Amino acid sequence: MSVIPPIDLTEQFRAIQSDVNAAVAEVLASGQYINGPAVATFAQAFGNYVGSEHCIVCNSGTDALYLALRALNIGPGDEVITSPFTFIATAEAISAAGATPVFVDIDPDTFNLDVAKLEAAIGDRTRAIMPVHLFGRPVDMGPVMDLAARYDLTVIEDCAQATGAKWMEQQVGRIGTIGCFSFFPTKNLGGCGDGGALTTNDDSLAATARMLQEHGSRIKYHHEAIGINSRLDSVQAAILAIKLRHLDTWNQQREQVAERYHRLLAPVNEVIRPLPVTFGRSVWNQYTLRLPQATADNQERNQVQQLMREAGVVCMVYYPLPLHLQPVYRHLGYQPGDLPQTEAVAHQVLSLPMFPELGEAAQLQVVQTLKNALTQVGLKAAQYC
Known part of the structure; x- marks a missing residue:
């Protein structure tokens, strides 16, 4: 009896195996395994794909969400509205930043946030809306962005499952203030391990996110904030750059x-x-x-x-x-x-x-x-x- 799995990555690998092997061998021969040229090349390519001026690649989609919240200075005492029907990383990042998730019911036909119920959840402590483009389907971002503008809120798009999806003619991840992506192997653009990225057109937010992902440091051995160590390694970047072409x-x-x-x-x-x-x-x-x-x-x-x-x-x-x-x-x-x-x-x-x-x-x-x-x-x- 042949078994049909929920996802099969082996055939995809066979199709690009020679390119992947060559790219990985090049990275290994270079000796530049952290923050090497392969990382910069992929970050530029992925930012161009999404259509954002800045792309900060990191260790995971969870870290991308956390870094986005930290870059926006969202923390204790703040609330972030999001979906209750998603992987826990969405809310977990909010909690890890010290803020409180506020859950809004979903539309059962789309599995995404019911945008008609968002406004009722906005309160004095609300700082951001975090829509999740679940299962590859974009949230209707028009009402979300209208509410954000009316109440002076930021929008953090959780695009973990939706790389390449579009709202109207715009790629998800470039509509809100910041887009957050996962390169977990089962995602549409998946690596051979964990990985993630933030995309934004805001120069200041991009600079802050880069500082936070490098132990709160812009200059080596000078630390201005408590950050984290969240980097995409060069081998993963090289693999993802090849996969991005497909x-x-x-x-x-x-x-x-x-x-x-x-x-x-x-x-x-x-x-x-x-x-x-x-x-x-x-x-x-x-x-x-x-x-x-x-x-x-x-x-x-x-x-x-x-x-x-x-x-x-x-x-x-x-x-x-x-x-x-x-x-x-x-x-x-x-x-x-x-x-x-x-x-x-x-x-x-x-x-x-x-x-x-x-x-x-x-x-x-x-x-x-x-x-x-x-x-x-x-x-x-x-x-x-």
Whole structure:
């Protein structure tokens, strides 16, 4: 039985193996493993890709978010509005900077922040909005930027899952005050380890972020702030520079995979497919369905996932416990039922295998396996699609 994984990086590597091997060998031969020319070359190329004047590459997407907050002088006593339906790194960075995350419910059709609910969450302590372009889908940034201008707030875009996505004709990461990216291997632009980047058009913020990532130092052995050590190593930079050349092609292939899923799943009334983006471009880091008849104990959804795994199709469940209900955030006082759309989605979502090289035959297997699992579990047709 052939197993279809949620993501397969091996075929991608085979396609670029000779270029990667040569680039890595060049870095190793140079002896410049930290802050070498490969890092500067990639930072310039990635900044150009996003369309930002400054690109500061760092150790991870989490560090990018933390450095952005620190560069903006957001800390104790401040609040940052963000999504409860995302990886904890988003809120974790806010907390690590000393600020408080304020969670706003999501739109169940997009899994992104419900922009209509943002204004009600703005208070006297609000300093920033941190929208998350989840699963490769851009947030509708127009209302976000309008609110930020009206209330004098900064906007930190969490683009970890959305490199190459567009709102209108603009790349995510250049719309807000700062964009933050992850190069974790499973991302659309993924390295062979951790990595991240900040993008901004603000000269002062860029200079401060660079200072903070180098132990709070602009001049060696002179430290003006408590910073961190967060650098992208030269080997990762060299690999990412090669992958960046292929990113648009890979994202186009992801779009083709998503279109095939749309078509193949059209007759499957037990699921709700992701909606198309009407104001930009999704790059489909994930293809995530909803099983609207699944109950809050996660039993049916988890049964479907297990049956598919046993049949050789590995699906993922992302964020089964929303951030506002995580034990670490119990002190914020959120209760079950406070963010109902987020809580409903958390026990409905199921992400199908998604990677650029996924072919139609494999997708047919995925969809047939899903149909069989839905029948075995006995989930009914969706009440709405």
